[in-house]
Amino acid sequence: MVHYAEILLPLNISACMTYIMPEGSVLGDNYGKRVAVDMKGAIYTGIILEEHSDEPQGYKPKPVIEILDDEPVVDRRQIELWQWTASYYACTVGEVMRAALPSALKIESRTKIELLEHSIPDGELSDDEFMVCEALENNKNLTVDDVSSILGRKNVLPLLKKMMQKGLVSVFMEYAERYRPLMENFVYIGKDYFSGSGGMEKAMEATARSEKQRALLMAALGIKAQGKEPLTKKELLEYCGASPTVLDGLVKKRILEVRREETDRIKGRPSDKPIKALSTEQEQALAEIKNSFAEGRPALLHGVTGSGKTEIYVRLIKETLEKGGQVLYLLPEIALTTQLVGRLKQYFGEKIGVYHSKYNDMQRAEVWQRVKSGGNNRFDIIMGARSAVFLPFDKLSLIVVDEEHEQSYKQQDPSPRYHARDTAMVLASMSGAHVVLGSATPSVESYHNALQGKYSLVSLPHRYADVAMPEINVVNIKEAYAAGKMKGHFSHELIERTKEAIGSGRQVILFQNRRGYAPVVECRDCGWTPQCRHCDVSLTYHKHSDNMRCHYCGYNEPRPQRCPQCGSVRLDTKGFGTEQVEAEAAKLFPDARILRMDLDTTGGKNSYQSIITAFENGQADILIGTQMIAKGLDFGNVSLVGILNADYSFKNADFRAFERGYQLLSQIGGRAGRKERGQVILQTYEPEHEVIRNVVNGGYQSMYRDVMKHRRQFIYPPFCRMIRVVLRHKETETLDAAAAVFAGRLRQILPDNVLGPDYYHIPRINSLYIKHLYIKLPQEVSLKGVKEYLSKLSSAFSSSREYRTVRITIDVDPA
Numbered sequence: 111m112v113h114y115a116e117i118l119l120p121l122n123i124s125a126c127m128t129y130i131m132p133e134g135s136v137l138g139d140n141y142g143k144r145v146a147v148d149m150k151g152a153i154y155t156g157i158i159l160e161e162h163s164d165e166p167q168g169y170k171p172k173p174v175i176e177i178l179d180d181e182p183v184v185d186r187r188q189i190e191l192w193q194w195t196a197s198y199y200a201c202t203v204g205e206v207m208r209a210a211l212p213s214a215l216k217i218e219s220r221t222k223i224e225l226l227e228h229s230i231p232d233g234e235l236s237d238d239e240f241m242v243c244e245a246l247e248n249n250k251n252l253t254v255d256d257v258s259s260i261l262g263r264k265n266v267l268p269l270l271k272k273m274m275q276k277g278l279v280s281v282f283m284e285y286a287e288r289y290r291p292l293m294e295n296f297v298y299i300g301k302d303y304f305s306g307s308g309g310m311e312k313a314m315e316a317t318a319r320s321e322k323q324r325a326l327l328m329a330a331l332g333i334k335a336q337g338k339e340p341l342t343k344k345e346l347l348e349y350c351g352a353s354p355t356v357l358d359g360l361v362k363k364r365i366l367e368v369r370r371e372e373t374d375r376i377k378g379r380p381s382d383k384p385i386k387a388l389s390t391e392q393e394q395a396l397a398e399i400k401n402s403f404a405e406g407r408p409a410l411l412h413g414v415t416g417s418g419k420t421e422i423y424v425r426l427i428k429e430t431l432e433k434g435g436q437v438l439y440l441l442p443e444i445a446l447t448t449q450l451v452g453r454l455k456q457y458f459g460e461k462i463g464v465y466h467s468k469y470n471d472m473q474r475a476e477v478w479q480r481v482k483s484g485g486n487n488r489f490d491i492i493m494g495a496r497s498a499v500f501l502p503f504d505k506l507s508l509i510v511v512d513e514e515h516e517q518s519y520k521q522q523d524p525s526p527r528y529h530a531r532d533t534a535m536v537l538a539s540m541s542g543a544h545v546v547l548g549s550a551t552p553s554v555e556s557y558h559n560a561l562q563g564k565y566s567l568v569s570l571p572h573r574y575a576d577v578a579m580p581e582i583n584v585v586n587i588k589e590a591y592a593a594g595k596m597k598g599h600f601s602h603e604l605i606e607r608t609k610e611a612i613g614s615g616r617q618v619i620l621f622q623n624r625r626g627y628a629p630v631v632e633c634r635d636c637g638w639t640p641q642c643r644h645c646d647v648s649l650t651y652h653k654h655s656d657n658m659r660c661h662y663c664g665y666n667e668p669r670p671q672r673c674p675q676c677g678s679v680r681l682d683t684k685g686f687g688t689e690q691v692e693a694e695a696a697k698l699f700p701d702a703r704i705l706r707m708d709l710d711t712t713g714g715k716n717s718y719q720s721i722i723t724a725f726e727n728g729q730a731d732i733l734i735g736t737q738m739i740a741k742g743l744d745f746g747n748v749s750l751v752g753i754l755n756a757d758y759s760f761k762n763a764d765f766r767a768f769e770r771g772y773q774l775l776s777q778i779g780g781r782a783g784r785k786e787r788g789q790v791i792l793q794t795y796e797p798e799h800e801v802i803r804n805v806v807n808g809g810y811q812s813m814y815r816d817v818m819k820h821r822r823q824f825i826y827p828p829f830c831r832m833i834r835v836v837l838r839h840k841e842t843e844t845l846d847a848a849a850a851v852f853a854g855r856l857r858q859i860l861p862d863n864v865l866g867p868d869y870y871h872i873p874r875i876n877s878l879y880i881k882h883l884y885i886k887l888p889q890e891v892s893l894k895g896v897k898e899y900l901s902k903l904s905s906a907f908s909s910s911r912e913y914r915t916v917r918i919t920i921d922v923d924p925a
Contacts, residue, residue: 113137113163114171117147117156118189120208120216122201122525126159128166130173137161142182142189144215146175155216157184157207183215183482187540188502194536200833200897200920201525209526210500214475223270223279224251234276238269243278251282296340297357298367299330313365322356327365343368385428385457386421389575395568396422399546402566408535408545410514410560412810413570415550415780416577416744420450423510424457426546431461431490435507435543436481439493440530442516443741448719449726450512450742451493463489465498468718478502496521496530499537506541509534513742514547514556515773520925527921531556550780551773551810554766554817558828573784580751580779580788582806584797587755598694599686604752604791605698612702612731616749620691620734621778623758625708626650627690628683631658633673635680640670646874652710653689663876691754692734699732707735740778749789751782756794760801763871765826766925771801772813779805827923831887833896834924837867838878838917848907848916849881855903856885860896863887878917884924897922 113135116126129147131140140158147156153175192206225246235243238261245260246252257266273279317324329350333341341349347357360366388396395411399422402409413419427437441450455462463477480489482502492498496519511519511531519530531547538545547556547565560567573579585601595602599622611618628651632639640649642660649658651669659666672679683690688708695704707721725733726745733739753775760771775792782788794802804813822829837852839845849867856864866883873879887893900920907913 111137111163112165113161114166115140115145115158115174116160116162117145117174118159118207119147119149119154119156119204120211121149121154121204123204124202127156128171129156130171131161132174132177135177137163140177141186142184144178144183146178148172148175155211157189159189183211184502188500190540191500191533191537195526195528195533197894199526199528199922200901201527205525206500206528209497209521209524212471212474212478214471215478222251222253222282223257224282226277226280235278239273239276239278242269242273246279293370295343295368296371297330297343297346298340298369299334300364300367316363316365317360320356320359322352323359323365326350326352326356327360330366340369385424388421388425389418391570391572392418392422392574395570396425398566398568399426402568403544405566408538408547408565409568410552410556410565411546411548411568411570412552412557412560413548413550414573414579414808415777416573416784417550417570418574419512419548419570420453420744421574423512423546423548424454426508426510427454427458427491430508431458433507434505435490436488436503436505437491437508437510438498438501438503438506438534438537438543439491439510440498440512440519440534441493441495441742442513442518443495443738449722449744454491454493458491461490463492465492465494465501467495467497496528499530499533503541506537506543509538509543509545511545511547513549515549515551515553516741517770517925520923522925523919525919527919527924529923529925532923551776554769554814554821555828557814558818575785577783577785578787579808580782580790582779582790582792584802584806585791585793586797587793587795590793597698599691599754599793600694600698600752601791601793604754604793607750607789607791608699608732608752611750612699614749615747617725617728617730617745617747618732618750618752619739619745619748619778619781620695620732620752620754621736621740622686622688622691622734622754623736623774624685624687625689625710625736626659626661626687627653627693628685628687630684631669632682632684633676633678633680634682635678636673636676638673638675640667644875644877646872650687651683653693654710662872686754688734688736695732695734702731703729704732704734705730707733707739709736709738712738737774737778739781740774742777743781744784745781746784748781749783749786751779751788751790753778753790753792756792756802756805757796757799760799765821765824768801768820769813769817772804772810775801775805776808776810825886825888830889831893832924833885833887833893833900834882834921835885835900836870836880836882836919836921838880838919839915840878842879844913844916845879845881848913849883851913852903852907852918853883856883856900859899860885860887860891863891893922 113131114128115131117129118126127149138161140161143158145156145158146153155178192203192210195206196203223246225243241260242257254266254270257270270279270281274281313327314324317327330346343357347354357366361368399409399411411419411422423439430437451462451464463480465474465477469477477489477492478501480487481492482504492501511534514531521527535545537543556565559565583603585603587596587601590596590601597605608618630639630648631651640658641647642649642663642665644665645660645662647660647662649660649667651658657666657668670681673681688706692704692706695702705721705725711721712718722743724730728747756775759774760767779790782790792802792805796802800816804816821827835852837845837849839848853864853867863886864883865886867881870880870882885896887896904918904920907916907918
């Protein structure tokens with residue numbers, strides 16, 4: 111009997127698509143399985159959400175090409191989370207699917223061309239047709255891109271269509287499932303020799319003439335006796351120092367067997383470290399968190415830097431695993447993941463899986479499979495960045511959101527623009543899991559929720575072992591320059607404290623939240639500065655590669671030797687980044703070993719780990735970095751932190767600028783003195799600024815009061831909800847007109863709640879001009895209703911002839 115399926119596709123379309131299920135498939139037995147389907151000539155991976163026998167009216171659906179799974183890849187709870195994410199963040203479920211499902215669990219399709227088998231007189235072919243046919247005679251098939259390369263032009267589709275009409279070529283779609291389990295050769299003791307009695311004697315007899323074979327056999331038997339069988343072929347040969355030929359001899363004699371089996375790309379090791387004893391303050395905090403869980407409330411753990419929040423998480427994780435549950439441990443940065451994974455693997459070993467963007471597609475797919483699998487192979491703990499909230503947990507019981515204040519939990523582009531912390535809250539509600547949020551500098555919204563009773567507030571006001579918080583010394587850069595007490599961008603005080611720290615065998619962290627050598631190159635004679643061709647920003651100078659780069663679109667060009675405007679050779683740099691700090695530090699401290707950690711030095715898969723491990727192991731004296739070194743990293747030997755220019759941290763056109771400036775400066779200062787009191791040298795042009803004052807006085811509550819006063823006065827979150835609408839177009843005239851019409855339509859229903867439209871602080875990025883507007887919604891206004899109106903308005907713009915080329919994005923709760 112023919113039946114149909116409603117299939118979710120990873121596309122920006124609002125509804126599922128109906129397809130005919132394959133003959134032999136059982137109605138109602140396929141929810142959550144992947145299928146390969148044809149959509150407008152391309153092959154996509156879809157997920158079955160519903161099956162029925164109702165024939166669609168008015169059109170004939172296409173058949174499903176293939177059902178890809180025996181068991182569902184996603185369950186109903188995951189789909190429910192995807193649907194909530196799409197509904198709340200004003201996008202489609204298909205876009206959420208695209209973000210949630212690892213690329214290796216999707217299939218790819220490519221249009222290919224092949225030559226039809228018959229002879230064609232040369233005179234009937236154009237030059238281009240002849241070149242394509244000649245290439246197809248030497249190749250079984252070609253892609254459209256191959257044809258473009260052969261002919262040296264982009265648009266070859268009209269030619270291919272003409273060749274198809276002539277019967278010269280045919281077109282087909284090639285697709286393949288990308289994920290394949292990793293297969294390896296494992297070595298076992300042969301059954302023929304050791305299944306019955308006397309096997310050992312027979313094996314010894316068979317290897318009597320070869321000492322190498324006997325040595326390898328004895329090693330394999332020893333491994334089996336220790337319960338470590340099987341080893342991979344490679345591991346066994348390395349362990350014994352034997353050659354493949356020796357192993358092949360034993361296999362031919364059937365003393366050993368080699369079997370090709372599925373294995374893990376991500377290998378762990380057993381745990382061997384006992385869990386630390388908690389201090390009295392930590393025990394009290396742990397008890398308060400458990401009470402909060404018993405009341406059905408999330409807990410906000412507000413603990414100063416170095417107070418031992420991680421050890422409390424470890425206790426909660428241990429108790430969760432003992433009850434058979436799974437744990438999701440969210441982290442904002444891959445760098446932080448690297449260090450914490452190492453620490454937690456000492457306690458929990460092979461139970462931990464890691465999930466973030468530095469893993470390749472196959473590794474991410476394998477984590478997905480092992481999270482949902484049962485038995486000993488299952489990952490019980492997942493540590494990962496924001497996308498880990500979409501993993502297929504079966505028994506999720508605890509979610510830890512570490513450094514919960516971090517804005518990197520909010521996805522920016524592409525859609526869905528979700529916040530992992532808030533999505534984790536919904537996931538916990540759906541799964542019946544407990545949630546603990548942790549931070550030394552909680553977000554204002556989370557702290558407000560705790561004071562309102564939505565969360566319980568748990569405090570750790572002191573560092574572990576009663577180590578004092580670091581001493582913060584403020585250096586007025588303006589006065590220091592005037593008094594001649596600066597060398598480059600280092601004050602005399604910072605230089606002296608750095609020399610003392612290194613001289614006593616301690617380590618130093620230097621913080622500058624800007625990468626590259628200098629953000630601006632300027633001609634001293636005419637004022638010319640190199641600009642990006644695609645963005646309205648100056649190019650940043652990178653001395654190591656001696657080129658100028660745009661940090662928004664990636665455009666780069668060589669550093670000019672002369673000013674192209676006036677011909678002058680007097681080109682100076684303005685401002686400074688981590689690369690310049692590194693160069694100055696190398697001159698000021700010639701004997702120091704220096705590492706730099708920023709986006710330019712952490713491009714490789716293991717680059718974070720290698721830098722962090724080297725510094726942790728004392729292989730460097732100074733670590734220079736951007737904000738990625740400010741987030742939860744724990745280096746026990748760091749006694750000094752130098753902040754070269756604190757003002758960059760809070761000089762942004764953003765209502766959260768003061769809050770984030772305080773958080774960043776407090777967090778980076780907190781890296782100092784984890785075992786004994788450390789010191790922070792904070793350089794600033796504005797020592798009396800409220801952000802600097804609150805950082806120096808250690809006043810989170812003071813910062814909270816200051817920020818909340820401003821937020822209440824001007825009605826910003828948490829006293830309203832916000833939506834940001836961004837419009838992009840390559841022409842300013844079209845963009846201006848579209849933005850004015852869009853804002854005007856919004857003001858018809860929200861006359862007092864729309865700010866803008868205005869140009870973004872960088873008006874053009876990637877050749878598109880940008881305008882944005884904000885909608886501030888009081889609590890009594892329906893957020894759902896406004897999102898529905900925005901969706902209809904965006905669809906109307908997409909359908910209109912005037913504005914259909916304008917790109918519109920909706921960002922709910924913008925970061």
